[in-house]
Amino acid sequence: MAKRFVLLGPPASGKGTQGRRLADQLGLAYLSTGALLRSAVEEGSGLGMEAAPILERHEYLPDALMCSIMGEWLAGQTGGWVLDGFPRSLVQAEFLSEWLADRDQKLDAAILLEVPEEVLLQRIRLRVECPECRWSGRRPELNGAGRCxxxxxxxxxRADDTVAGFQSRFKEYRAHTLPVVAHYEARDVLKRFDAAQDPDGAEERLLKLVRTSHGQAA
Structure with missing residues (x-):
């Protein structure tokens, strides 16, 4: 049976790293809405031109636009998936619930990656991203000469990885995404995960959390 997960968490909490690893381990599709939007901006597409000024202000895109983008992506999937960066608001969470219900599907878990703010700031200073394949990680992970x-x-x-950019996005997260956390917690699908520890060891712990939550052997 196809599994469907969303990853929630503040900027630099590791959603991209852990989302890709979880998807690879479970054979699921993976989508980072942030990477998708940054690619659109770099390509100069219609979506990119609409998104660029909003991203420059370190704000979330309007719900109507994000739901339209996600509806198109979800419709193209034939199996399970891991979403990183969606939903980021209650409107988006309700859209996803209705989209799944209309197709007799369900969300298996909303996984909240929890990291203290001071640790997030340290990660921002070390974070790098590849514009070619959208891999993201830390400077020490690069292969000589800054290669992915x-x-x-x-x-x-990343252009938005500044202290001011982080503070702005963290404020957006607290205002718009924390209510989503409460939304999923009330529906008993929220799984809290300590993502402040070593990200390499986190992969095994996250996989164990997901498998245990579905009654599978860890």
Missing amino acids: PECGGVAGP
Whole structure:
């Protein structure tokens, strides 16, 4: 049976790293809405031009636009998935619930990655992303000359990875996404995960959490 997960958490909590790893381990599709939007901006597409000024202000895209983008992506999936960056508001969470219900599908878990704010700031300073394949990680993970370990592209800091950018996005997260956390907790699908520890060891712990929550052997 196809499994469906969403990853929630503040900026730099590790959603991209852990989302890709979880999807790989379980054979699921993976989508980072942030990476998708940044690619659109770099390509100069219609979506990119609409999104660019909003992203420059470190704000979330309007719910109507994000739901439209996600509805199109979800409709193209034939199996399970892991979503990183959606839903980020109650409107988006309700859209996803209705989309799944209309197709007799369900969300298996909303996983909240919890990391103290001071740790998030430390990660921001080390975080890099590859513009070619959208791999993201830490500077020490790069292969010589700042090369991406996945495709060999030249990786570097994201444009929004500044202290001011982080503070703005963290404020947006608290205002819009914390209510989503409460929404899923009330529906008994929220799984809290300590993501402040070593991200490499987190992969095994997260997989264990997911399997245990579904009655599978860890």
